[in-house]
Amino acid sequence: MSDEPHDNVLPLAAGEPGSVKKDVALEVLVAHGVSVVHKGNKVILSKGNVIEVQLFPARLHRRMLHRLARRFDIPIYHFYHPEAAKKQQP
Amino acid sequence: MPQKTKGATKLPTVTAVHGVKQAKGGTAHVVGIGNLRVMITRDDGSWFAHALEIDYAAQGSSWADVKRRFENGLRATIDEHLKIYGSIEKLLWPAPPEVWAELFKAESTVKLYAQVSVHVHKALPFDQIEYYERRAA
Numbered sequence: 168m169s170d171e172p173h174d175n176v177l178p179l180a181a182g183e184p185g186s187v188k189k190d191v192a193l194e195v196l197v198a199h200g201v202s203v204v205h206k207g208n209k210v211i212l213s214k215g216n217v218i219e220v221q222l223f224p225a226r227l228h229r230r231m232l233h234r235l236a237r238r239f240d241i242p243i244y245h246f247y248h249p250e251a252a253k254k255q256q257p
Numbered sequence: 258m259p260q261k262t263k264g265a266t267k268l269p270t271v272t273a274v275h276g277v278k279q280a281k282g283g284t285a286h287v288v289g290i291g292n293l294r295v296m297i298t299r300d301d302g303s304w305f306a307h308a309l310e311i312d313y314a315a316q317g318s319s320w321a322d323v324k325r326r327f328e329n330g331l332r333a334t335i336d337e338h339l340k341i342y343g344s345i346e347k348l349l350w351p352a353p354p355e356v357w358a359e360l361f362k363a364e365s366t367v368k369l370y371a372q373v374s375v376h377v378h379k380a381l382p383f384d385q386i387e388y389y390e391r392r393a394a
């Protein structure tokens with residue numbers, strides 16, 4: 168069994184969070200009530216008044232994850248520990 | 258009266274315009290954005306572009322890739338706002354202060370971005386709906 172809690176976390180310098188797979192990030196967004204609609208290579212994200220379309224690459228890095236966390240009011244660690252996000256689903 | 262600081266750079270004013278034209282087949286929106294400042298940063302092997310005057314960002318694998326994703330994503334975001342709200346008003350919010358603070362860091366590059374896009378939203382084909390009146394027996 169791997170020491171890493173999730174295979175989606177890339178090893179990085181100490182104290183620096185890594186990147187996560189796009190699908191994992193989208194699951195976390197859904198768990199926090201964000202509507203995720205796939206339209207070709209685009210993803211439409213919406214929650215409340217926030218609507219945006221993204222062309223995400225395969226992995227999302229630190230800056231994008233922090234931005235999504237802020238935009239959709241999600242604790243940043245949920246992207247690195249998606250089971251924590253799923254637990255809080257209604 | 259504001260004083261001029263020696264060496265200070267005068268930043269251009271961002272412009273966002275939205276025009277609507279009702280046509281027979283639907284609604285045509287023309288959206289123009291000028292002098293939008295976009296901060297581009299290396300982020301652990303990827304590239305990250307964040308607009309300052311509009312809180313929109315994109316991630317890509319190279320300079321060209323992040324530009325392409327930013328431009329296509331912003332255009333599609335404008336389109337969604339027009340479809341849902343009929344305006345881009347809710348999109349015109351600046352990035353948070355921490356993003357602006359990074360403007361002065363050396364590792365970021367700021368580029369000016371401008372686009373004009375036309376979004377045509379076709380009206381539903383109401384002439385193809387058949388209505389039936391249910392009459393009492």
